[in-house]
Amino acid sequence: MTTLTLVRGDITRQRADAIVNAANSSLLGGGGVDGAIHRRGGPAILQECRKLRASHYGRGLPTGQAVATTAGALEARWVIHTVGPVYRVATADPSLLASCYRACLRVADELGARTVAFPAISTGAYGWPMDDAARIAVQEVRATVTAVEEVRFVLFDDAAYTAFAERIG
Incomplete structure (x- = not known):
């Protein structure tokens, strides 16, 4: 059974087998979490992302899918990049x-990651x-069959932490 934990803080400072990047479809960095992971992780992440673009994802990573790269200088083994949907009512x-x-947990299982x-x-x-x-996040993680032992939701501010805490109970 997967344990769900909450942390208020900076995802780039987490020690985990895999850190999930809320990426844009280009996989080449951006703002928010994406930019922070690329900056702190260093050029190795961008180099692998460029290889993925050149080989498998010439048009970018589709929304809802996930792919892994090295974690570079982060305290993790891998970064799992996923492209979330843009919200328009x-x-x-x-x-x-x-x-x-689901896609991130599938990739984590393929990698052998136990903490995400x-x-x-x-x-x-x-x-x-x-x-x-x-x-949606808590429901999906709870419903997905995975070998991941711990899913850690790393939330940047109090409002996000509270919203997730209310769902985890």
């Missing part, structure tokens, strides 16, 4: 956000409402 598709969590640190995917610049994102 008329077209918001919660199944795509749910898919991010997740941010609140799609809640920053992509605008997904925090309460709904927390509900």
Whole structure:
């Protein structure tokens, strides 16, 4: 059974087998969590992302999918990159956000990762409402069969921490 834990803090400072990056489809860095992971992890992450773009993801990583690279200088073995959906009320598709969590856990299992640190995917610049994102994240992680022993939700501020704490109980 997977243990769910909450941490208020900076995901780039987590010691885990894998850290999840809320990436953009280019895989080449960006703002928020994506930019922070690329900055702290160093050039090795970007180098592997460029190789992925050149070989398998020429048009970018599709929303809801996940792929792994080295973690570079981070205190993890891998970074699992996933592209969350952009929230627009008329077209918001919660199944795509749910898919991010399932895909990351599948990649973690393929890697042999036992601890995975997740941010609140799609809640920053992509605008997904925090309460709904927390509900989807916790529900999907609990429903997914995985060998991952600990899923750690690393939440940047008190509002995110509270939203996830209410879902975990």
